[in-house]
Amino acid sequence: MGSPLRREEVAHVAKLARLSLSEDELELFTEQLGQVLEHANDMSSLDLKDVEPTAHPFGLINVVRDDVVRASLERNAVLSQAPDTQDDRFAVPRIMGEAP
Amino acid sequence: MTLPNGWEMVVGLEVHTELKTATKMFCGCANSFGAEANTNICPVCLGLPGALPVLNRRAVDLAMAIGMALHSTIAPSTFHRKNYFYPDMPKDFQISQYDLPINSGGYLDLPDGSRVSIERAHLEEDTGKSTHLGGSGRIHGADRSLVDYNRSGVPLVEIVSGPDIRSSAQARAYASELRAILIATSASDGRMEEGSMRIDANVSVRQRGEPFGTRCEIKNLNSLRSLQRAIDHEALRQVELIEEGGVVRQETRHWDENQGETSTMRTKEEAEDYRYFREPDLVDLAPDQQWQDRVRAAQPVLPAQRRRELVSRLVDATEAQLDAVGVVIDLNLEPFVHAAIDDGVEAPLAIARAANELAAGIDDIERLSQEAFSLTLQMEQRGELSATQAKSVLGELLSQGGDPGDIVRSKGFVQLSSDSLGATVEQLIEEHRDEWSRYCDGDDKLAQFFVGLVMKATKGQANGKSVIAELQSRR
Incomplete structure (x- = not known):
């Protein structure tokens, strides 16, 4: 049987994730990711009509905190971890296109 | 503006409002506009590995308050990750609500009697703020960008209207009424110039009675005036394009306030695929009746009701008087107006002095008592002060405080016998x-x-x- 995943789909997902894959890698990951999907598809063979969809393993709802300010990190400690800074800000290379 | 040749515009608005909480949406960093760059940041809002978000109860209160004011249905909701790469979003995803928003449906009634439907009003987090260096100032051509993450993770509510708006004036009225509600519910300070309220407009055109045309989304609308101008410009652009035999492409367009026109930002083909999926670090949000009742009990009288009460004090209100009433309500100046009217001051005078002189000195308003305001207007009404003198006394009361009678004497406003x-x-x-x-x-x-x-x-x-x-x- 053919892979449940097409090569173009893997290329698209790689592009969205900003990953640059070689032809060989595309081949390899199409097959590997296809196996993962197939494994997930095994669920389809089960009779689950009486099972509620589960989005979370815990039965918790409404986990909230009070709106109280807590100390933030010390700026210089944070900025010292950045590859580049300027004017107390993180400096990043020129951006192509606008934010969505 | 009316479109030519039987064309009609169809507009829907997406309004993002920052919530006036003490802390961010998912962490305890202060939510404060204008703080020194990168001073309100922590592992959660910087997206450091292993950091876990915890939802701010107050943000939920305010989101529900907005929904209640818009007659929305409050329903169990979930959070999703909206994935994209952009340096102002350090996690590489934004936490937002997707298929199950906290508020769905609803409507907003405008002062002209029209009703605009609300599709949803959901919670999400804001991004950091980028400053682009070099180039033209627009992002294209910038050599380098600097990022401040103080705004990253600030709670937002996005309010999406139905495609019910048919003119730029109605769009403005909708934005203005919504802004008044956000201010009244303490959800937001509604400051468009500071970006705490941001509007995107979806605009299309059609011949009356025909199905909707292809829409364009306009961004960068930083004032109500921009909103109105941009919608008119965009609708006319589409009409001219179609009449010349062209086709409207679905795209995002950028409004240039100085040029007075929109230009392509990105087309639909370039649109991102956000790969939404459930945020595994957050559980469902399902406020119970008790929580909802607590928020409902704290709801203020809404601007529409307050406007009706104030307008009822006027006889055949003019356009200018209605605008003045809007200012009085926006700035919560009604107690002054009502106190003066109760003391016998004519309503048009009380409203005008509040909307102009008090509005101009709003930052010092706590210096002024309702009594001093009323006394000054009574003197003006009795002819003991000219209009110019009364305005001057109000200005003095706001800047220095004091007693109206003393100010009148010290300024030598001895009334001509x-x-x-x-x-x-x-x-x-x-x-x-x-x-x-x-x-x-x-x-x-x-x-x-x-x-x-x-x-x-x-x-x-x-x-x-x-x-x-x-x-x-x-x-």
């Missing part, structure tokens, strides 16, 4: 016999001519109404 005013009027009539005869023959416009002369002669110390009374008594 009616004898002295009468003498001035007599003399001016003598000097302008021709105009006086015409006035006596029924040319009422000349009343203003004499008022002007008296004002000049008294250096603005006379009261206009008193002058007219003097003129009429001699007619």
